[in-house]
Amino acid sequence: MPRPIEALIHLPALAHNLARARAHSPDARVWAVVKADAYGHGIERVFPALRGADGFALLDLAEAERLRALGWRGPILLLEGCFEARDLETCSRLALWHVVHREAQIDWLAAHKTQQPHRVFLKLNSGMNRLGFRPAAYRGAWVRLNALPQVEEISHLTHFSDADGARGVAHQLAVFEDATRDLPGERSLSNSAAILRHGLRNDWVRAGLLCYGSAPDFPEHDIRHWGLEPAMTLRTKLIAVQDLQPGESVGYGSRFVAAEALRIGIAACGYADGYPRLAPSDTPVLVDGVRSGTVGRISMDMLAVDLTPTPQAGPGSEVTLWGCGPHGSRLAIDDVAHAAGTLGYELMCALAPRVPVRAEG
Numbered sequence: 001m002p003r004p005i006e007a008l009i010h011l012p013a014l015a016h017n018l019a020r021a022r023a024h025s026p027d028a029r030v031w032a033v034v035k036a037d038a039y040g041h042g043i044e045r046v047f048p049a050l051r052g053a054d055g056f057a058l059l060d061l062a063e064a065e066r067l068r069a070l071g072w073r074g075p076i077l078l079l080e081g082c083f084e085a086r087d088l089e090t091c092s093r094l095a096l097w098h099v100v101h102r103e104a105q106i107d108w109l110a111a112h113k114t115q116q117p118h119r120v121f122l123k124l125n126s127g128m129n130r131l132g133f134r135p136a137a138y139r140g141a142w143v144r145l146n147a148l149p150q151v152e153e154i155s156h157l158t159h160f161s162d163a164d165g166a167r168g169v170a171h172q173l174a175v176f177e178d179a180t181r182d183l184p185g186e187r188s189l190s191n192s193a194a195i196l197r198h199g200l201r202n203d204w205v206r207a208g209l210l211c212y213g214s215a216p217d218f219p220e221h222d223i224r225h226w227g228l229e230p231a232m233t234l235r236t237k238l239i240a241v242q243d244l245q246p247g248e249s250v251g252y253g254s255r256f257v258a259a260e261a262l263r264i265g266i267a268a269c270g271y272a273d274g275y276p277r278l279a280p281s282d283t284p285v286l287v288d289g290v291r292s293g294t295v296g297r298i299s300m301d302m303l304a305v306d307l308t309p310t311p312q313a314g315p316g317s318e319v320t321l322w323g324c325g326p327h328g329s330r331l332a333i334d335d336v337a338h339a340a341g342t343l344g345y346e347l348m349c350a351l352a353p354r355v356p357v358r359a360e361g
């Protein structure tokens, strides 16, 4: 028998969450962002549930190829554009739209031979300082692109650093409005946090995280607040039980010492499955659908859970690391991520290849 661990991808939840993105931006078209293999869910798996999107955004050309192989003929946007000149051949062959964020990408376009002119999204660095033309250089880049026969249509794009937090988007929005003033073209500003928290005018929104049932502004808001459903469940079973006497420890480094008698279960999940190794004791977990916490250090293949809330639990009992548990129970991936000092993004993307994954619904 294989190890009892598995991940489930909930297709109706993905479709539901995409519909939430639409409801928040009724005047925009929606890119479903499927970079990083659909945030760890698998592009081929999520495709049937997200094909109602207006387009797919990603950054790996091989992933774009996989989407085309699935029969997707609509828009695909490369969020980081081309990494080298010959990537433009792939863009032409697969009809990919691409971001242009630095001068060399314009040089490559100017030298590119193509039958079909390209649709590009010119990226403004409005303050995040990762990718994009600075405001003073933006108009010049637009003028250059606009003069190229290789370019069919130019849209405007920027990315927010603080859409989920206190600083907000106003400062970057002002830079964007100023830099794009009087320039024709569609605009794409909002990621998940901006879609949910800021009702900005967009022609295209870029919905990533929210599609996968994680709240970008947790713990201020959780997925229940935003009406989102978990798209991934990671679950396993107990493979052993230990009755600890007071003073006995659990796991590597004896990090946890029982103050009193304690019954713990050993679950078949560890950091080699993608569970965060740095999760401290009492990181939330469901046992038979009842909320409990981890005990001691996370090992490569196992972790321990407190069985105090579920005295009847034993080997074979179901352990939900995140997502949907038995009897309608839920444990948001954000809850686990927060306890472990990370984000829902990181946990879902880190699901390890050794975990069998099944799509359902």
Ligand SMILES: *Cc1c(COP(=O)(O)O)cnc(C)c1O
Pocket (backbone or CB within 6 Å): 033, 035, 079, 159, 190, 191, 192, 193, 206, 207, 208, 209, 210, 216
């Ligand atoms: C990943 C990414 C997104 C999606 O962000 P979420 O927070 O997951 O919605 C949007 N835009 C760009 C440029 C990205 O790289």
